Amino acid sequence: MIEARGITRTYQTHGQFTGTRTVHALRGVDFTLPEGGAVSFIGESGCGKTTLGKILTGLETFDGGELVVDGVELSALKPRQRAKYFRRIQMIHQDPYSALNPTRTIEATLGDPLRMRAREKGGTGAGPGAWRERACELLTLVGLEPEAVLPKYPHQLSGGQRQRVVIARALTVDPQVLIADEAVSMIDVSMRLGILGLLRDLRSRLGISLVFITHDVATARYVGDGGELHVIYRGEVVERGLTDDVILSPVHPYTQCLLSAVPIMRGLEEPGPDRTAPTRALDERTDTPGCLFEPRCPFATDECFTTHPTLVPLGGDGAGVGAGEAEGVGAAEHQHACLNPAARRVVGVEVGAGAAGP
């Protein structure tokens, strides 16, 4: 189980024309990932999704908050001990080609971690027969034909096959958690559903927990089914709850804007006049003392400019209640950080029958 409490990450950037700038990649992110559960993070480019994924796998440090894995707070540990915990959390990156060594066959790619794992477990399974058998088992589990795939190099496989190999490699160390960061965005559309189905399957068949990071509402709904969805804006979670609650009844204008950006087909659904869209483009330099989304929000009031909203349960008055502080607030409770939450009808961008194709 992973528990993240108030994770914060700030970067200082230095540019010739921009001077020194502080980038708040993550601002106090909290979540709990139970065994076999799923938590999805959705937001636009630059909102901090990848930074969060890297922090959860130990590839990036954080400068505030706590990360607790199986009840152990990791920052208190020595690097070697910490690495043991991070081994239980494996990342699936968006580009399966760069994630694999092009000079090594799939057999070699899977063989090394399998032998290492076998040695750790006490020696059995490190022999060639044993680890090869396990490699075949894992390839079958991810939907590949072992004998056909083992002798091949990454460039001889399709993008979808490569991503399945990446998933098989992650499974070699018996992880408890997979972090999938835009795991299908670089894969041919025709193969995406198969990979998403596989990630769902691993949850139900192996009890592996999943952190699913995406900018795509539909994939978050499919893979994160039954789990939680956290909507993240400029490093801050602005709405969260059970995936279906957030997608079907969003109350934060940013979530409504994200959902409005999902295309719909004319003739299949009525677009209606009330699509919610940001009033201005994202400008990271615009920091108000109030709500981070205020400069772009179509529903902002004067109060939004001066008061920074914190996460409160939907339906409560929320005055002075911070994330997770309200009594009885469960992680899956629908919460929002908006001073004017409202159920607004959300419709997608219309894709007309006569629209120009790609």
Ligand SMILES: Nc1ncnc2c1ncn2[C@@H]1O[C@H](COP(=O)(O)OP(=O)(O)OP(=O)(O)O)[C@@H](O)[C@H]1O
């Ligand atoms: N090493 C770094 N140094 C400086 N700024 C960084 C660094 N890594 C990330 N950032 C900044 O932190 C913010 C969040 O970046 P991050 O890559 O996590 O966003 P993202 O939501 O994953 O975006 P994308 O989907 O485009 O990858 C961005 O403004 C980014 O420029």
